Amino acid sequence: MSHGIFSPNFKETPYWWDASPLDESEPAPIGPVVDVLVVGAGYTGLCVALQTARGGKNTLVIDRHQPGWGCSSRNGGQISTGIKPDFHALARDHGEAVAFETHKEGLRAVSWIGDFIKAESLDCAYRVCGRFYGAHTPKHFEKLKNKMASQQPEVAVDAYVVPRAEQHKEIDSEFYHGGVVQTPFASLDPGAYHKGLLARARASGAVVAGQTEALSIERRRGGVGFNVRTSRGLIQAQDVVIATNGYTSRLTPWQQRRVFPIGSYMIATEDLGDQARALIPHDRMVVDSRRIVVYYRLSPDGRRIIFGGRVSLAETNPRISAPRLHRHMTAIFPQLETAKISHSWMGFVGWTFQHMPHLGRHEGVWYSMGYCGSGVALSSYFGTKLGQQILGLDQGKSVLCDLPFRTKPLYYGKPWFLTASVGWYGFLDRMGI
Ligand SMILES: Cc1cc2nc3c(=O)[nH]c(=O)nc-3n(C[C@H](O)[C@H](O)[C@H](O)COP(=O)(O)OP(=O)(O)OC[C@H]3O[C@@H](n4cnc5c(N)ncnc54)[C@H](O)[C@@H]3O)c2cc1C
DSSP: OGGGGEEEEEESSOTHHHHSOOOOSOOOOOOSEEEEEEEOOSHHHHHHHHHHHHTTOOEEEEOSSSTTOSGGGTSOOEEOOOOOSOHHHHHHHHOHHHHHHHHHHHHHHHHHHHHHHHHTTOOSOOBOOOEEEEOSSHHHHHHHHHHHHTOOGGGOOOEEEEOGGGGGGTOSOSSOSOEEEETTOEEOOHHHHHHHHHHHHHHTTOEEESSOOEEEEEEOTTSSSEEEEETTEEEEEEEEEEOOGGGOOTTSHHHHTTEEEEEEEEEEEOOOTHHHHHHSTTOOEEEESOSSOEEEEEOTTSSSEEEEEOOOSSOOOHHHHHHHHHHHHHHHOGGGTTOOEEEEEEEEEEEETTSSOEEEEETTEEEEEOOTTOHHHHHHHHHHHHHHHHTTOGGGOOGGGSSOOOOOTTOSSOOTTHHHHHHHHHHHHHHTO
16 A cells, blocks of 8 residues: 555655755865864754854864764754753753743744844745644643643743634644644754755865764873774864764763664655645644654645654664655645655654753763754754854853753663653553543
């Protein structure tokens, strides 16, 4: 059955790569001595590099694959505050002041990225389109309304309630029991955004080299700087930055124990013509209240549905994940039963045990990671802050630097605990709880 869902020109690569192909050119020559060596050329790494290169530091960014190969050219392009724990949970664990500051960082990241894209003239289809958050059950709708009403005014996200009777204005589907529209949230084309960042980083003097894997990091004798062994030779660096997020490995065992990979999956439909825009008439981003998330949107040209979800933990075959996503999509939009899939792809997001990103320095090595599936704004914002910290600038500080970055006993890189917890969340979703 499922093979019938693929279009004749089906691709196992991100839809975004059609318009913004990865840089396949020969990797740039790399010098043996730099001021700053950044490992990972996604949004985090490039935003660090933009700061340090402009601040006068000789900066090299390396990536095991092509720059942007990771999540930064694979994501859904949805921009939200991305701080998962709610205010009350944070206040209970860390006190009210930290809870306020943490949520303010999420809000700042959302408004910052809009200003940044404008200031850098990045041509990436950025739009403050708002997000429709659909309630999966009547109970979820009541919860959403209560959550909105109990937002702390200082860190509230502008939003309004959409009752089920008016839902058709937002989405041509009977699937939800109402929802809310969160107005400041935005969208962009992730591939074009990465391409623009890469061009800016290079123009600012940073060298960005693909096909260059960091193999080991050692402090230099005397404790000043590091020797980094790479697949293309030894590099001596004053500062080293780990920007590997969901692809963090044994290269940095301390970080690997604190950030775990979870597969995230997407499909794009074939060109649906005007039918696509009729499904999401205001061109908003969409997510829903299930714990195992689905998220979707129109393509920037308004002619396709780009649909994502966590339909597996680690499956890497896009032909296996595609039918599962197609089933989710057609449960919401039965109109798309015969729509073919033109692209299917996946990537590994970096999750943390605190459900929050972390940035800072451990044993002299800088890092920013763990955006828990919401990293478009956060990785760019915290990457920028990390770059500022390396330059010794006060504006690089963040409350998230001071939060404990914890691991769990027996976790060394294989997230054995995920099957049970995701199974439990899936059960709760099916029960509508
Ligand atoms: C399918 C999908 C959908 C998503 N949707 C959204 C969304 O809609 N909104 C949102 O906010 N977020 C979303 N995200 C998350 C978001 O894309 C990420 O949080 C963000 O891109 C992280 O950027 P990064 O630069 O930290 O990491 P990445 O872009 O993943 O880059 C890490 C890089 O490190 C490199 N690397 C790893 N180890 C080494 C090494 N030893 N040597 C050299 N290089 C190395 C990798 O090759 C990789 O390119 C999604 C993610 C996925 C996978």
